[in-house]
Amino acid sequence: MKMVIEVKEVEKSYGSVPVLRHCSFCIEEGEIYGLLGVNGAGKTTLMKMILGLQQIDGGSILVLGKEAGAGAEYLSNIGSVIENPVFYEHLNAEEILSMHLIYMQKEVNILDALHLVGLDTERKKPISQYSLGMKQRLGLARAVIHQPKLLILDEPLNGLDPIGIAQMRDLMRKLAKQGMAILLSSHIIGEILKTADRIGILSDGSIKQEFKVAEKVSEWGEHFDDHVVEFMRGETV
Ligand SMILES: Nc1ncnc2c1ncn2[C@@H]1O[C@H](COP(=O)(O)OP(=O)(O)OP(=O)(O)O)[C@@H](O)[C@H]1O
């Protein structure tokens, strides 16, 4: 299997406050990796560093063998939704996606992408009239329309209704089957459990536990959440 992302011994501090220390993990082609951690654990910081939006203090991040942040070619392999997606509010979904495709220098059918996230009938509405869940869906359409090899989703279920959550899960599985590597963060253990192939628990600045979901579901059974919460707290079990 081909490695899509390799995070090695990454260090990050904001001023004198350390956030990440010796943080390492890898994600293979076609794999969904769930990043779990308490508020402030450093999930968004890590994702921003992969996108070249935050400087790395030490260690290295490689996406398809290229150092993080190395220009347009590097970014064309990645799609992302970090926290809540931001758009020009006066534009509509079609316009947003066509601008993005110009930027990415790709020609892809916009209607297909909007259909994928269930926004085809809302495509002419200005974004200012979108609900939170509709914005999340459009953010996802923008993240995948240029067919990246790596998809980074920071709390993608935020604001989605139960149908939206189920659709998002199906969509992630479908994209992973096509070979996309997906890095997903969430606080909702149950949802990560249903979606991810592997889980990494970010605590005290590094991935303290990493496991295949299927293995631990059969080992821990109904106590799965209890174990995960203990790991998230940074306790060793
Ligand atoms: N731009 C910044 N400047 C200074 N400190 C920051 C900055 N961004 C994040 N931090 C701090 O870094 C730590 C990690 O924040 P981060 O947003 O990465 O956590 P998170 O795991 O995404 O949390 P949440 O689950 O709440 O989204 C926090 O202590 C936060 O206060």
Ligand SMILES: [Mg+2]
């Ligand atoms: Mg965050």
